[in-house]
Each structure stands twice: as structure tokens, then as C-alpha cells.
Amino acid sequence: MENYLKETKILDYTHPSIQELVERRQWKDFDTTYRIKGIYNFVRDEIKFGYNISDDIPAxxxxxxxYGQCNTKATLLMALLRAAGIPxxxxxxxxxxxLQKGAITGIWYKLSPQNILxxxxxxxxxxxxxFLEGVILDKSYLTKLQEENSDCKTTFCGYGVYTDNFENPPxxxxxxxxxxxxKGINQDFGVFDTPDGFYVKHRQKLNKIERFVFRNIVRxxxxxxxxGIRNGKTYTNIKN
Structure with missing residues (x-):
């Protein structure tokens, strides 16, 4: 159990900003279910969907x-849960x-690796x-996608989504x-106690030049x- 609660370089939950947030939201005062729900909803909706400089940055x-994507939102969610005593x-x-087509377009999409961590x-x-994968997209972003694709009730792939229930995803x-x-998963690496251990073994398939371009241009x-999608200003119909 200690392994599921320990602090690490990436899960730096004693950082003052994280401790202040947990205290201000009073998450430790809730029972387990509402504690998790409150933290989950915070990371899902108050941390916007977006791309950070790297996967392995601290919480x-x-x-x-x-803002964050699947891997970085996972890091923050883990750190906040551990700060509140949730393994x-x-x-x-x-x-x-x-599933990223639309969020990334054109030549950058073509050059991106086929399999993404x-x-x-x-x-x-x-x-x-x-399993808490549904934390990735903030509701304002997802709602805009649903509005722009109101004819789609079942399977949708693109813009950070791949689900069989687009109208009402879980x-x-x-x-x-x-x-x-x-629904986009094509390889399973198994479970790890910490993201630190995960990233020691697995990284995005980018060379040094590609990593530099992603950090400084593509993201x-x-x-x-x-x-633009979240604000209803930009939208490309990827089905055509």
C-alpha cells in the first residue's frame, strides 16, 4: 500500500501549490468516494485539455x-489523490x-508516430x-465537439476522442x-506504481530533432x- 501513496520526483505532492489546493478545496474532509470525485472533476474540467512540454514533468x-493531456493529467490526478490519502x-x-487527427493536422499529423504513449x-x-481515463477532456471542449457532430451518436474518432458512445461517453x-x-488502445504495457517507473521504461517514439520540434512548434x-475548437472558432470536419 505504501507504494501507491509514496511521493516521487514526478508526483511531488508536498509542493506548496498542491498542498494549498488540497487544503483550499477541503478534499480531505470528504469520504473516500466524494474525495475522489471532487479531485477527478477538478482535473477533468479545471485543468484544460492541452499539450505540455513533456510527459514526465512534475505534477x-x-x-x-x-492544462494537460492523457499522461500529464494522469500525473496530476495521481499526485492530488495521494496528497488526499487515496492509493x-x-x-x-x-x-x-x-484519435488525435483534428487536434494535429497536415504535415505534422503525417510525421507524428503511429503509436502514441x-x-x-x-x-x-x-x-x-x-480506471479513470475519462479525465482527459474538459467538458467545455468535449461539449463543443458533440455540438459540432450532433449527428454522431456512437463511434467517434478524432480530436482526442475515441469512444463507441460519443453522445454520452462514460x-x-x-x-x-x-x-x-x-478504443484507440493498441498495446498494453501493464501497471506501474508511479509515472517515474513508467517513463524509465517507455517514452514517446521521437528522436532528438522530433522532440525539439514538438516542444517548440507542434504542441x-x-x-x-x-x-479554437473549445471556443467554437475553428473546426475541421475530419469525416470528409
Whole structure:
């Protein structure tokens, strides 16, 4: 159990910004279910969907950024849960890049690796593990996608989504599993106690030049695309 609660370089939950947030939101005063739900909803909706400089940055940096994707939101979610005394672990995968089409476009999409590193948080409640992948997309972003694709009720792939229930994806948590990208999974790396251990063994398939281009050019384009979609200013119909 100690392994699922320990602090690490990436899960830096004693950082003042994280401790202040946990105290201000009074999450420790709730019972286990509402504690997890409150933290989950915070990371899902108050940390916007977006692309950070790297997967392996510490939780305090993600909180400062105010945005994240699957891997970085997983880090922040784990850190906040551990700060509130909730045991958790990380499950690693790869997903097909098709689910990112629209968020990344043109030549940058063509040059991106086919398989993208992916993860979700698993939280332990009453000796049962629950999967919390539905934390990735903030509701304002997802709602805009649903409005622009109101004719789609079932399978949707693109813009950070790959689900068989696009009209009502299972993103609300109340002692259940949540998902939003799980249909894109094509490789399973298993579970790890910490993201630190996960990233020692697995990295995005980018060389030094590609990593530099992503950090300094591509992710800014992707974040602009995502923000435009969220605000209803930019949209490309990927079905055509």
C-alpha cells in the first residue's frame, strides 16, 4: 500500500501549490468516494485539455500550466489523490494516432508516430481498482465537439476522442470506470506504481530533432487548434 501513496520526483505532492489546493478545496474532509470525485472533476474540467512540454514533468508544473493531456493529467490526478490519502497506480499503453487527427493536422499529423504513449490512473477503493481515463477532456471542449457532430451518436474518432458512445461517453465517476480514448488502445504495457517507473521504461517514439520540434512548434499549434475548437472558432470536419 505504501507504494501507491509514496511521493516521487514526478508526483511531488508536498509542493506548496498542491498542498494549498488540497487544503483550499477541503478534499480531505470528504469520504473516500466524494474525495475522489471532487479531485477527478477538478482535473477533468479545471485543468484544460492541452499539450505540455513533456510527459514526465512534475505534477506541480502541470498544475501551474493549467492544462494537460492523457499522461500529464494522469500525473496530476495521481499526485492530488495521494496528497488526499487515496492509493493509486498508473496503467500504460499506446494508442493509435488517428484519435488525435483534428487536434494535429497536415504535415505534422503525417510525421507524428503511429503509436502514441498513453496512460490512465487506477484508483483503489474497498479492494477494487477503478480506471479513470475519462479525465482527459474538459467538458467545455468535449461539449463543443458533440455540438459540432450532433449527428454522431456512437463511434467517434478524432480530436482526442475515441469512444463507441460519443453522445454520452462514460466520463462521470461514481464507483465506476471512466473512458474517452480507450478504443484507440493498441498495446498494453501493464501497471506501474508511479509515472517515474513508467517513463524509465517507455517514452514517446521521437528522436532528438522530433522532440525539439514538438516542444517548440507542434504542441503550440495543437494547443491553438484545441483552444479554437473549445471556443467554437475553428473546426475541421475530419469525416470528409
Amino acid at each position: 506541480s508544473q502541470i498544475l501551474k500550466d493549467g 493509486n497506480r498508473i496503467h500504460g499503453f499506446t494508442i493509435d494516432k488517428a 498513453h496512460s490512465w490512473v487506477e484508483v483503489l477503493v474497498d479492494e477494487q481498482w477503478y 466520463i462521470e465517476w461514481s464507483l465506476n470506470n471512466t473512458f474517452i480514448q480507450d 503550440h499549434i495543437m494547443n491553438n487548434n484545441v483552444e
